[in-house]
């Protein structure tokens with residue numbers, strides 16, 4: 001179990017120094033530990049500048065590797081592992097820098113993804129065509145190109161949901177609903193009619209209740225024969241999206257009941273189950289499976305329902321992430337970058353600077369060590385090493401978010 005993560009030997013809290021620490025003549029700690037400690041105590045404005053520089057450098061590398069070197073051809077059009085992830089990163093960079101070149105390049109990559117995904121049957125933001133259309137519309141809105149906004153929205157409306165669609169986030173109904181919510185929030189309220197979204201919500205609730213019928217959890221979902229708990233394929237991700245929807249009172253109670261079921265049946269270590277089918281497995285502390293993804297959902301529940309029980313459970317899950325979440329992987333889905341967002345979301349909800357410190361510690365660990373650890377084979381660079389959800393694209397996105405942690409949002413998930 002221990003080989004999935006680095007032991008977290010970083011102090012539980014390091015206050016920021018008022019001024020830059022000067023180089024010491026004789027460092028008291030080993031060189032790498034010493035430079036990490038310096039980063040952790042650095043005044044935030046200086047650290048923020050370092051995050052920004054590193055993030056923009058990474059973005060350049062990612063664009064060259066995924067777009068320039070491929071001859072501007074798209075093999076994988078998804079945001080999760082493919083070219084759309086680079087486009088999303090460029091869009092994020094544009095929001096910070098207002099560099100029009102980033103926005104233009106984002107649009108260019110989306111256009112290529114649009115052609116490449118024309119026959120795709122996948123319907124979500126992370127892995128499907130809806131992501132291409134929505135990001136296309138968003139980028140066009142920032143470029144003040146109304147005609148292009150309308151074109152991508154019309155393309156989005158062409159997407160048909162297959163009858164046998166699963167309910168989860170990566171490929172299913174929850175992932176499609178999330179795109180509708182994004183479009184309404186950032187393009188304009190009512191762009192996707194609430195009646196249409198309501199029909200999809202009804203489908204999710206109906207299938208959740210049907211599978212939960214004889215159990216003690218009000219809603220239960222299946223993906224390829226397993227009843228997953230996590231954010232990517234299971235209950236945590238589906239509840240996360242449902243909380244943004246207009247729900248009836250009994251549906252709200254079912255969402256709360258499902259979250260309580262998960263809290264009451266979590267593992268003795270405080271981590272969360274991968275699935276109902278495997279009640280012993282305790283080695284995954286990822287956004288996709290395990291405490292981090294559930295923690296983000298619980299933070300949202302605490303915000304939406306204003307309840308201490310969910311905040312307390314989120315804080316417990318965050319302890320698991322602090323102790324076992326310094327993963328030997330870099331990305332968003334099952335890496336250090338994604339896990340850092342647990343602390344950012346708790347910081348935003350509570351204002352507690354200890355959570356900001358913990359997010360900063362994970363980000364500084366990446367800034368200080370990731371390149372070396374990956375090049376030495378101590379850390380896995382990801383199956384798609386430049387991608388947003390598996391590779392250093394995720395690290396670049398996190399470092400951009402660390403520039404202003406009060407506004408950070410887990411990519412393609414929190415709005």
Ligand SMILES: [Zn+2]
Pocket residue numbers: 232286287288289333334
């Ligand atoms: Zn994962």
